[in-house]
Amino acid sequence: MHYFKLYLQFIRIRISSIVSYRGSFIAGAIAQALSYGAGFFTTWLLVNAFHELNGWTAYEVLLLYGLNLFSYALAAFFFFNTARSLDELVMGGGLDAVLTKPVNPFLYLICNGFNTGYVSHISLSTLTIVISFTGLGIRLTPLMLLMLVLSILGAALIHASAIIMTSVPSIWMLRWNLSGILYWNMRQFINYPISLYPRVVQFILTFILPYAFINFYPAQLFLGKEDYIFHPALQYATLPVGCFLFFIAYRFWQYGINRYQGTGT
């Protein structure tokens, strides 16, 4: 409850700063939606020109994009700013100030760092998911709708865990940016059905950097596809995988903070 109030206060401050830069906020939201939209549209056109991509139709591939962007936006809304500026917080001494506050530093940074730039991501990805289902003539039952919400939640936790885990090492290894490779770069693989890659890549994306749970596995549940590359049960695993990873990420964060407090005097 205490955190909720704190959070509302932060939101109020942030919104007032948007209002004062209203022009660039709107221009930015439109430009970002255009950029993502152009990418989605291009892929849709391309898969349509070839009729299918490894057994997936253009609208089915669109669902992969929609799920990925929606869950990314949810995660990035809370974690992107904090993760990106963590090394600056350490170098500039800002982290010390956070650690002396009488609140959980993790929650404080999430509350303070939330990024309002994701309005366009959320609207565009919602639209993409709707277009995909409409294009395929799929009507979700209430149960499936619930599964969709839970899967997106799980996927957002996977994104969040990846963002946290790749940024924590920058607490002690300054200027070491792991997220560039391990998150941004590796995530490109899930733009397309991962069944089109070699077996070893499928294995990595499922068991080592489990980004395939963000869209590839859950999408099959809603599309009624059977492109199971390891086991059909993986379709339901997004939320558990997300919770598990987030737990690990949080512990890793705590480890990073303890280590920081241990050495920095």
Place this chain on the structure above:
Amino acid sequence: MFTALLKLTFIRNFQYRGYLIINYIAMITRLFVEISLWWALFRANPEVKGTTFHDMINYLAITAFLGLFSISQAGYRLSNRISSGAISTDLIRPYNLKAYLIAQSIGENIASFLLYTLPIYGAVLVIFGIKLPYDPLRYLLFFISVLLGGVIYFYYSYIMGMLAFWLQTTWYISWAEDAMFTLFAGTIVPLWFFPEFLNKISYLLPFRYITYEAVAFYLGRTELSAMQGVLAMQLFWIVILVFLEAVLWRKAQKKIMVFGG
């Protein structure tokens, strides 16, 4: 001075070897995803719109090579200098800011071409096979088109950078640009895969004349006789952009003087 600057930028970029491995991993994974995509697409139908997998590999590689001419941070640097105010000292120094930025771009491009593009895409072409046109005239016109495309891109990005004189923030320009390039420049997907209406729009914009037309010509998709029209359009855009740049620069200088009082 121009060559000295060029050399300096080149050397500096060559020195950043710490990022070398990371950049290699990043570029190779991106390329791997791209090649896997085209491989999977062409597996079901080996030829679509007169294009084979082999053509696409060459398209990707040659477009990447052309980054040597058609990538420039000049506009971005200019807009940073404007936002930070460094532009005011640039203007009183006895050098030509534009020439300085061009030299920097060329130095950077040569360094990244030698370090990354050439080895990575060279390997791709060795593995999958390079396509070479027979007609020497084709090479000549290709190179002319490439150079004109490079000039178009430089002026385009420079003008975009200049917008910082009038806008409060400019970070979103690159996002909008990204959309334009995806849809109308053929840098990610060749324009011949796109429907008619998108192609019609692309003829009204400068983007397809940066690299797309040159690569399409290299791959033999454009007849020799049709290339005159392409080169004429490229010249047309250069004239327009050079003129626009001059007009905007004059306006910007006035604006600086007003504020400088």
